[in-house]
Amino acid sequence: MKSHKVAPSLLSADFLCLRQEVEMVNESEADWLHLDIMDGVFVPNLSFGFPVIEAVHTISEKPMDVHLMIVEPQKFIKEVAGAGTYLMNVHYEACTHLHRTIHAIKDAGMKAGVTLNPHTPIELLEDIIADVDMVLLMSVNPGFGAQKFIERSVEKTARLKRLILSKGLDTLIEVDGGVNLETGKRLIQAGADVLVAGNFVFKARNPIETIKDLKMITP
Numbered sequence: 001m002k003s004h005k006v007a008p009s010l011l012s013a014d015f016l017c018l019r020q021e022v023e024m025v026n027e028s029e030a031d032w033l034h035l036d037i038m039d040g041v042f043v044p045n046l047s048f049g050f051p052v053i054e055a056v057h058t059i060s061e062k063p064m065d066v067h068l069m070i071v072e073p074q075k076f077i078k079e080v081a082g083a084g085t086y087l088m089n090v091h092y093e094a095c096t097h098l099h100r101t102i103h104a105i106k107d108a109g110m111k112a113g114v115t116l117n118p119h120t121p122i123e124l125l126e127d128i129i130a131d132v133d134m135v136l137l138m139s140v141n142p143g144f145g146a147q148k149f150i151e152r153s154v155e156k157t158a159r160l161k162r163l164i165l166s167k168g169l170d171t172l173i174e175v176d177g178g179v180n181l182e183t184g185k186r187l188i189q190a191g192a193d194v195l196v197a198g199n200f201v202f203k204a205r206n207p208i209e210t211i212k213d214l215k216m217i218t219p
Contacts, residue, residue: 003215004188004192004193004194004195004215004217005031005032005172005193005194005195006029006030006031006032006194006195006197006211006214006215007030007031007032007033007034007065007174007194007195007196007197008025008028008030008033008034008196008197008198008201008202008207008211009034009035009036009176009196009197009198009201009202010022010033010034010035010036010056011035011036011047011198012198012199012201012202012203013202014202018052018055018056019059021202022056022059022060023059024207024208025060025062025211026059026060026061026062027208028207028208028211028212029208029211029212029215030062030211030215031062031063031194032062032063032064032065032086032087032194033056033060033062033063033064033065034065034067034176034196034198035048035052035053035056035064035065035066035067036067036069036142037049037053037066037067037068037069037070038069038070038142039069039070039071041070041071042069042070042071042091042093042094043069043142050076050079050080050083053066053080053083053084053085054082054083054084057083057084057085063086063087064083064084064085064086064087065086065087065089065113065174065194065196066080066083066085066087066088066089067089067113067115067136067176068080068088068089068090068091068094069091069094069115069142070094071094072094073088073090073091073094073095073101074090074095074097074100074101074104077101077104077105077108078108080108080110081105081108081109081110085110086110086111087110087111087112087113087133087134088105088108088110088111088112088113089113089114089115089134089136089174090102090105090112090113090114090115091114091115091116091117091142092114092115092116092117092120092124092125093116093117093120095114098114098128099128099131102114102128102131102132103131111133111134112131112132112133112134113132113133113134113135113136113174114128114132114134114135114136115135115136115137115138115142116135116136116137116138117138117141117142118138118139118140118141118150118152118153122135122137122156122159122160122163123163125160125163126163129163129164129167129169129171130167130169130171132171133171133172134171134172134173134174134193134194135160135171135172135173135174136174136175136176136196137153137156137157137160137173137174137175137176138176138177139153139175139176139177139178139179139183139187140176140177140178142177148178149177149178149179149183150177150178153175153177153187154183154186154187154190155190157173157175157187157190157191157192158190158191160173160191161173161190161191162191164191172193172194173191173192173193173194174192174193174194174195174196175187175192175194175195175196176196177196179195179196179197179200179214180197180200181213181214181217184197184214184217185217185218185219188217188218188219189219195214195217197210197211197214200214201214
């Protein structure tokens with residue numbers, strides 16, 4: 001059975017000790033490093049930009065999963081690719097021409113993902129699901145860490161899995177927001193392939209062990 005992936009979210013790291021935090025992830029069983037880019041417009045918060053991504057890329061041994069919570073993300077595909085990104089995630093709600101954007105991401109040499117906010121139905125992906133490598137479901141409202149898990153995200157994950165399987169695809173499902181051992185298990189059972197965890201990892205007494213515990217979740 002294919003094991004699920006774990007992607008610690010750098011947004012919850014101690015930015016005064018960023019090198020040590022990235023090196024901790026390097027030493028762990030994490031599969032990817034998740035980076036959230038926020039513009040204060042699409043979401044009510046600011047995070048970090050390309051200088052930070054580029055700096056992290058020089059020391060990260062994990063593929064970078066970059067999630068753009070910004071308006072007009074298509075304008076920055078070249079910069080995201082140039083920063084060493086493995087997978088670029090854009091919001092359905094932020095892309096007027098999603099098909100064009102997804103293929104521009106792939107043409108730039110990256111895997112392409114599309115993100116859905118909690119209120120956005122998975123049925124809207126019917127005509128794009130075959131073109132994307134991954135769908136990220138937000139299980140909290142995007143913009144801030146340490147939010148309460150939205151319970152209906154489990155059933156939403158299951159519905160997305162059914163859509164993917166009905167089309168004979170192997171599109172990955174990633175879930176971000178309120179992920180811990182309990183919610184993570186239910187999400188994996190529902191069909192999630194990638195768990196993003198922020199505070200649960202970086203605020204843990206032993207982050208490396210916490211990442212290992214997330215990896216060891218069984219359906």
